[in-house]
Amino acid sequence: MRRAFFAILFALLASAWLAGCGGGPPAEGIRTGLDERLAQALPPGTVQLVGIDRRGSQSDTKAPTGETRRVVYFDAELKLLRDYDFGAWDSPGVAGLVSALGAGPRGISGITSGGNKAGDIIRAHGTALYKREGERWVSVLPAGYRPAEAPAVATNAPAGPAAILDAMRKVIESVQKDASPAQRAVIEQELTTAHANIRARLARANEGYAIAAGAEHGQYLRFAQALVEGAKVRAVPLVTYGGEENLRLLRAGKVSVALAQADVALEAYEGKGVFAADGPHASLRAVGSLYPEPVHVVVRGADPARSVSDLRGKRLAVGERGSASRVTVLRVLAAHGLTEKDFKAEEVGLGPALVALRQNQVDAVMQVIGVPSDSIRDAIGQMPLRLLPLDERAIASMVAQKAGHFRATIAPGAYPGLLEPVRTIATAAILVTGPDLSDTEVAELTRLVYAHGRDFVARGSAQGGQISAATAREGLVIPQHLAAAKVLDAMAPGGGAAPARPRAAPGASAPRVR
Numbered sequence: 364m365r366r367a368f369f370a371i372l373f374a375l376l377a378s379a380w381l382a383g384c385g386g387g388p389p390a391e392g393i394r395t396g397l398d399e400r401l402a403q404a405l406p407p408g409t410v411q412l413v414g415i416d417r418r419g420s421q422s423d424t425k426a427p428t429g430e431t432r433r434v435v436y437f438d439a440e441l442k443l444l445r446d447y448d449f450g451a452w453d454s455p456g457v458a459g460l461v462s463a464l465g466a467g468p469r470g471i472s473g474i475t476s477g478g479n480k481a482g483d484i485i486r487a488h489g490t491a492l493y494k495r496e497g498e499r500w501v502s503v504l505p506a507g508y509r510p511a512e513a514p515a516v517a518t519n520a521p522a523g524p525a526a527i528l529d530a531m532r533k534v535i536e537s538v539q540k541d542a543s544p545a546q547r548a549v550i551e552q553e554l555t556t557a558h559a560n561i562r563a564r565l566a567r568a569n570e571g572y573a574i575a576a577g578a579e580h581g582q583y584l585r586f587a588q589a590l591v592e593g594a595k596v597r598a599v600p601l602v603t604y605g606g607e608e609n610l611r612l613l614r615a616g617k618v619s620v621a622l623a624q625a626d627v628a629l630e631a632y633e634g635k636g637v638f639a640a641d642g643p644h645a646s647l648r649a650v651g652s653l654y655p656e657p658v659h660v661v662v663r664g665a666d667p668a669r670s671v672s673d674l675r676g677k678r679l680a681v682g683e684r685g686s687a688s689r690v691t692v693l694r695v696l697a698a699h700g701l702t703e704k705d706f707k708a709e710e711v712g713l714g715p716a717l718v719a720l721r722q723n724q725v726d727a728v729m730q731v732i733g734v735p736s737d738s739i740r741d742a743i744g745q746m747p748l749r750l751l752p753l754d755e756r757a758i759a760s761m762v763a764q765k766a767g768h769f770r771a772t773i774a775p776g777a778y779p780g781l782l783e784p785v786r787t788i789a790t791a792a793i794l795v796t797g798p799d800l801s802d803t804e805v806a807e808l809t810r811l812v813y814a815h816g817r818d819f820v821a822r823g824s825a826q827g828g829q830i831s832a833a834t835a836r837e838g839l840v841i842p843q844h845l846a847a848a849k850v851l852d853a854m855a856p857g858g859g860a861a862p863a864r865p866r867a868a869p870g871a872s873a874p875r876v877r
Contacts, residue, residue, distance in 0.1 A: 393491055413440050413441065439489050440486050452834060453772070454774060456829060457471075457828035461825050463776065464489035469821065472487075473485035473821075475818065476814075476818070572598055573598070574620045574622070576603060577602070583605065586827050588822075589822035608685040610631040613795065613796070614644050619799040627690050647795060650796055651812065651851065654826045656792050657771045657773055658729065658789065659787075660728075660751040661728040661729075663748060664748055677707070679696075679706045682729070691790060713730050717742040735777055735825060769790075795841070806847070815832070
């Protein structure tokens with residue numbers, strides 16, 4: 364018995380020693396570091412760390428040669444000390460929380476679209492990265508991990524198909540007795556439209572409809588997957604190159620709904636820019652804005668460049684063809700006086716571009732993407748990187764064009780180690796549709812997207828935490844579908860007038876599209 368007792372005691376002591384040394388810092392050390400990161404990422408008095416449980420650790424396989432690093436896993440519970448909207452477009456919000464906790468979107472639950480209340484509890488599965496310095500463990504940056512990859516109509520009319528048909532028959536019969544040719548034409552058109560809508564909706568109910576999303580592991584695809592997860596709607600998110608291709612698929616009738624950048628959607632609507640050869644897409648309509656997508660300009664920490672204007676003659680990763688981001692990036696460079704002759708463009712996606720930056724094969728990576736970008740956050744953890752600001756003159760020029768761009772700031776705390784605001788521009792990620800969906804389907808989709816209390820973050824979309832009815836018209840520069848506008852009007856406080864539209868396009872209340 365004594366031998367067994369000492370064996371157990373030795374095992375416990377060894378376990379404690381490993382937790383304090385070989386296994387990284389103990390829970391109290393993690394708590395201190397997490398408190399500091401939360402204080403940097405969110406306004407003072409926003410959250411209180413009420414509980415933390417250490418959940419083990421592992422060696423960091425990406426540690427520099429000669430360094431001992433550990434990735435520590437923990438569960439944390441945060442309490443909101445005041446009302447706070449993590450979806451606000453002008454604050455770190457979800458980005459600050461994700462970066463401070465080192466958590467993937469599916470690792471955080473409790474964020475409520477439309478705003479959280481004081482006393483709400485947010486739970487997270489987080490990570491932190493530490494390196495060994497002598498007998499101490501020193502915090503490096505939140506390690507982060509990639510989230511797991513994801514996928515009744517109200518009416519006053521008579522209930523039931525038979526009752527509705529009977530009511531319609533009575534209307535038609537009462538009109539037919541002395542109907543004019545114009546009245547008969549109205550009846551025939553409406554019946555034909557109803558017949559076509561019913562057949563189309565039945566097909567979509569059975570087979571679902573496609574949503575043109577974006578690149579594999581990208582933000583658009585994650586949002587589309589989070590949107591349909593657990594929902595009654597039958598929709599299939601598609602992997603695509605991004606917004607430009609999405610708009611072409613929508614116009615060709617190959618999808619019913621698509622995600623796109625507002626600025627490039629305007630080009631498609633007007634038949635300009637990369638869509639000049641196609642002509643105007645007059646039936647294109649917005650369901651609403653989702654979240655802001657700021658322009659990121661990433662360089663190595665030691666690079667002497669201090670602004671985009673300093674990138675003349677450099678090798679720039681501008682995004683791959685077919686992506687809306689590439690269109691906007693070239694426009695940003697032009698606003699800084701840089702034509703395609705003034706730099707060497709590398710047309711690669713964000714992931715390969717960041718690898719090329721690390722290997723000194725490109726000098727800067729430019730991307731239009733929601734905050735936080737997992738890829739950029741991961742890259743910051745592997746090497747010193749900086750975000751360059753845009754020149755004020757270029758920002759003013761692009762905003763003045765009223766082409767879907769607005770001033771934006773990447774807030775301190777949005778990424779690990781980001782201590783100063785970064786001046787940039789942004790465009791809105793928007794949900795768009797064409798004439799395929801009926802008014803009823805568009806209304807249902809609008810309610811699905813903007814219903815108060817949805818937790819898209821827990822379903823895998825960090826940017827989904829910024830979606831709300833209050834910002835659904837921010838940055839819109841193409842007409843909004845009338846059915847979507849009516850739903851959003853009803854969601855406004857008091858169910859009355861719609862929220863202000865500071866950047867809405869002329870004609871945003873255009874006639875509905877059949």
